Amino acid sequence: GENVEQHPSTLSVQEGDSAVIKCTYSDSASNYFPWYKQELGKRPQLIIDIRSNVGEKKDQRIAVTLNKTAKHFSLHITETQPEDSAVYFCAASVIGSARQLTFGSGTQLTVLP
Amino acid sequence: ETGVTQTPRHLVMGMTNKKSLKCEQHLGHNAMYWYKQSAKKPLELMFVYSLEERVENNSVPSRFSPECPNSSHLFLHLHTLQPEDSALYLCASSQVAENYGYTFGSGTRLTVV
Numbered sequence: 001g002e003n004v005e006q007h008p009s010t011l012s013v014q015e016g017d018s019a020v021i022k023c024t025y026s027d028s029a030s031n032y033f034p035w036y037k038q039e040l041g042k043r044p045q046l047i048i049d050i051r052s053n054v055g056e057k058k059d060q061r062i063a064v065t066l067n068k069t070a071k072h073f074s075l076h077i078t079e080t081q082p083e084d085s086a087v088y089f090c091a092a093s094v095i096g097s098a099r100q101l102t103f104g105s106g107t108q109l110t111v112l113p
Numbered sequence: 114e115t116g117v118t119q120t121p122r123h124l125v126m127g128m129t130n131k132k133s134l135k136c137e138q139h140l141g142h143n144a145m146y147w148y149k150q151s152a153k154k155p156l157e158l159m160f161v162y163s164l165e166e167r168v169e170n171n172s173v174p175s176r177f178s179p180e181c182p183n184s185s186h187l188f189l190h191l192h193t194l195q196p197e198d199s200a201l202y203l204c205a206s207s208q209v210a211e212n213y214g215y216t217f218g219s220g221t222r223l224t225v226v
Contacts, residue, residue, distance in 0.1 A: 032214075034214040034215075036214075043203065043217040043220060045217070046214040046215070049214055089155075100146060100158045100161055101214075102158075103155050103156040104155065105154070106155065106156075
């Protein structure tokens with residue numbers, strides 16, 4: 001089955017700096033890669049996703065890049081703000097399958113004011 | 114609310130009790146999921162229901178028993194739990210063919226005493 005590894009487990013950055021979280025996956029059939037943000041005491045919420053037919057996707061301060069050959073994808077947050085502090089999860093799955101998303105172990109991002 | 118409602122939000126139960134967690138989705142999705150989230154651990158898939166059929170049971174102990182009476186409702190029946198079962202239990206739904214990611218409920222914070 002799929003295995004998703006996520007690094008780092010914790011990340012602290014100064015407000016205004018950029019943050020990068022990286023994930024690798026094992027199943028070459030995976031073609032859908034979402035990222036979730038979970039604030040303390042709240043549900044995970046989808047913030048951005050990418051499908052394997054593109055290499056990069058951007059939404060304001062958030063971007064995701066995908067390298068299918070190397071089987072890794074990354075989340076980039078620019079101009080970080082204190083409200084970006086949360087746990088971020090990457091995931092991988094195959095579109096059209098009822099198989100579950102396989103999640104990474106999460107990254108606790110802290111943005112220091 | 115995101116369209117996925119979980120009740121109760123908090124539950125404290127003794128090891129000999131029987132209780133049920135409820136999840137309801139109003140999004141017209143055709144797949145529903147139970148995840149367990151423990152402190153400092155990845156999201157652990159427990160059960161997957163697609164079109165009301167259980168398609169995956171991820172080696173979950175029999176003290177957890179899921180039920181999916183229709184595509185909008187999902188239950189998790191609990192009995193004779195152990196203290197290590199204390200965790201946040203998250204329900205999610207998705208539209209399999211579209212695979213735009215999961216929509217999570219707010220979760221039930223379960224404490225077994």
